[in-house]
Amino acid sequence: MEVFPAGVMVFPTVPSDPSGVRWRMAKINLISGFLVLLYASIIRTHATDTLSANQILRYNETIVSPLETFELGFFNPGNSTNSYVGIWYKKISNRTVVWVANRNTPLTDTSGELTLTFQGVLILRDATKGNVVWSTANSSTSKSSMRTPIGQLLDTGNFIIYDEGDSINQEDPIWQSFDFLTDTLLPGMKHGWNLVTGTERSYTSWKSDDDPGLGEFSYWIDTRGYPQLILSEGGEIKLRAGPWNGLRFTGTPTLSPNRFYNFTFVINQREIYYQYNLIDTSVITRLVLKPSGRLDRLLWIDRKQEWSLYWSPQYDLCDQYALCGPFGNCNIEKSPVCECLKGFEPTSPDQWKTTDWSQGCRHTIPLDCNPGEGFNKYSNLKLPDTRGSWYDQTMTLIECEKMCKRNCSCTAYTNSNISGTRSGCLLWFGDLIDIKTNAENGDTLYIRMPPSELDSIANGKSSGTGRVQVIVPVAFVVLTILISMCLFYRFNMKKQQQQGTPRSVNEDLELPLFGLRTILKATNNFSMNNKLGEGGFGPVYKVML
Known part of the structure; x- marks a missing residue:
């Protein structure tokens, strides 16, 4: 290339290509290169x-x-x-x-x-x-x-x-990835346990909207007893959604069927999990645990291009775990909210008066494994903490009561499944923790009570299993015995007079007379253990004189 004055460039002469072969080859190479670049761009x-x-x-x-x-x-x-x-x-x-x-x-x-x-x-x-x-x-x-x-x-x-x-x-x-949840439960995800592999599927909140790291709140299924849903904060139980009753978790009465999705809870030898699936596949929904600990069910509204809150559990003060202590019942409709169930009294009356309910309640009359002990029916409750409980999914309610009654440490029982014909047995042992009154969609619980505190005895009504028990007042029993003795004496006197051989009162009276104190002592205060049966004049007791 020759150099000419500034601004002028002269390129070397290109040899002539009469047949145009070189030009066509260059054109083909150019097109091929373009296609390769285009393909690579599409792939990327x-x-x-x-x-x-x-x-x-x-x-x-x-x-x-x-x-x-x-x-x-x-x-x-x-x-x-x-x-x-x-x-x-x-x-x-x-x-x-x-x-x-x-x-x-x-x-x-x-x-x-x-x-x-x-x-x-x-x-x-x-x-x-x-x-x-x-x-x-x-x-x-x-x-x-x-x-x-x-x-x-x-x-x-x-x-x-x-x-x-x-x-x-x-x-x-x-x-x-479905085995390792973060903060979101999608349709088809299983929230719970794979018992074969030992994999736990629980979801945990983000630390913040800018940090997806493990936050303070976690929803998980506790399997130490009958499975129940728990929300914990920093490793401590914040509240219980409770055990599954066949229709919903007992602590979430607002959870109900809808047209968008269905839900189920599975318990078998291989898995224990909660799951929901779409009914309307055009719906986009997710269940998310927020950094604040709030659980939200959200629906995507395409027209507004935003997530809309569809459902969120309605928690109140009574959902605070174990607020009222053992055997204490929390009722948000009352003030103060904590009360003892019927047949119970505050364990520490002084603390109870100052709204310190941590000691809870105790039986007004202590249990002593008396054969006459039975069960009172309590309705509209959130079932107690099931950690340490026992369950069988095939037993009837009558079989459940019998099993609980045979075990003196069994304090309560109920159906584990209230759907359909009601089935399954759930037993509690020891203190009953975290009970709450649910005015709507509450559950039924049968709690062990001493003989004198049984509603079915005091009111002459049938118990939760359909049996009728009757109690005869002590005064009536004593009066019946005295009347029987008098009638027997008069009958003997009349017979003696008809035979013309009158005798003295002491000679005619073949049965000795006993005072009420002696009778009470001999029958152990008319204990059920001394009861032999009942006849036309009432109960018959074995006496030890």
């Missing part, structure tokens, strides 16, 4: 629903479920600059995250890389530092004959890892 922008072994997912790259319902990738929560791997709704403008992988180990920049290994382990690395931030290594099911592990995001919001060569792949995944 169109995310698939799977993650293959050794494939790397980086910041600003995502995978999307088949119907584009959910999306998985990196995100920054709220105003935070920290980076997390999560799952959110794809078609909702207001990004709503429903699951977080590394919630307690955030990335401080955008150097994160998510990879699936050939062993089926999902690993999140910090590419800058080269360290592993989070992985499923300790929570994946081991597969000795694994061939081709695949990670797939489903339209349920569940990310699963399975062996592509396994015929039951998606039904028996190596790992799934």
Whole structure:
């Protein structure tokens, strides 16, 4: 190339190409290159629903479920600059995250890389530092004959890892995000326990809107006795939604059927869990535990482009765990709210008067395992804490009462399932904790009482199991005995006179006379243990003179 004055450039002469071959080849190469770039661009922008072994997912790259319902990738929560791997709704403008992988180990920049290994382990690395931030290594099911592990995001919001060569792949995944809840319960998620693997599925609030780390509040299923739903704060029980009664949790009377979703609670040898599923599949709903501890059921309103509150449990002062102490009942309609159940009295009257109810209540007449002990029926209650309780899902209520009565440490019983014909048996032992009056949709509880405190005896009414018991007042028994003795004496006197052989009073009276004090002592105050039966003149007692 020759140099000419400033501003002028002269290019070397290109050899002539009479046939135009070179020009056509250049044109073909140009078009081919453009197509390659276009294809690569499409591959980068169109995310698939799977993650293959050794494939790397980086910041600003995502995978999307088949119907584009959910999306998985990196995100920054709220105003935070920290980076997390999560799952959110794809078609909702207001990004709503429903699951977080590394919630307690955030990335401080955008150097994160998510990879699936050939062993089926999902690993999140910090590419800058080269360290592993989070992985499923300790929570994946081991597969000795694994061939081709695949990670797939489903339209349920569940990310699963399975062996592509396994015929039951998606039904028996190596790992799934649904087993590790964050703060959200989606349709189809199981909240509870897998008893075979020992996996607990509970959800915990975020620390704040900017931090998805483990917060203070957690909803979980307690299986130490009959399963019950508990909300804890900082490791301590804040309130109990209570045990499942076949229709709802006993502490959430407002939980009822609706046209959007149904719900169930499953108890068997393999699993114990609560679950809800959509009736109307066009509805987008989620159950979320807020950083404040509030549990909200939200519905997405597309027209308004916002989440709307559909349902939230209505808690009050009486939902505070064990507020009224053992055998104490909390009634929000009364002031003060704590009271002792009928047949009970404050354990510490002085403290009770100052609204210190921690000591609770005790039986007015202590139990002593007397065979005459029975059960009073209490209605419209939130059932007591079931930790340490016993249950059988097949027994009848009558069988349940008999079992409780045979065990002197059994303090109460009820049906475990009130739906349909009522079935199942639930027994309590020791103190009854955290009882509350539910004016609407309350449950029935049968509490053990001494003979003199039984409603069925005092009122002559049938008990909860349909049997009728009758009590004869002591004065009436004594009067009956005296009248019987007088009638016997007169009968003997009349007989003697007819035979013409009158005798003295002491000779005619063959039975000795006893005072009331002697009779009470001889019958142990007319104890049920001394009762032999009943005849035309009333009860018959065995005496020890």
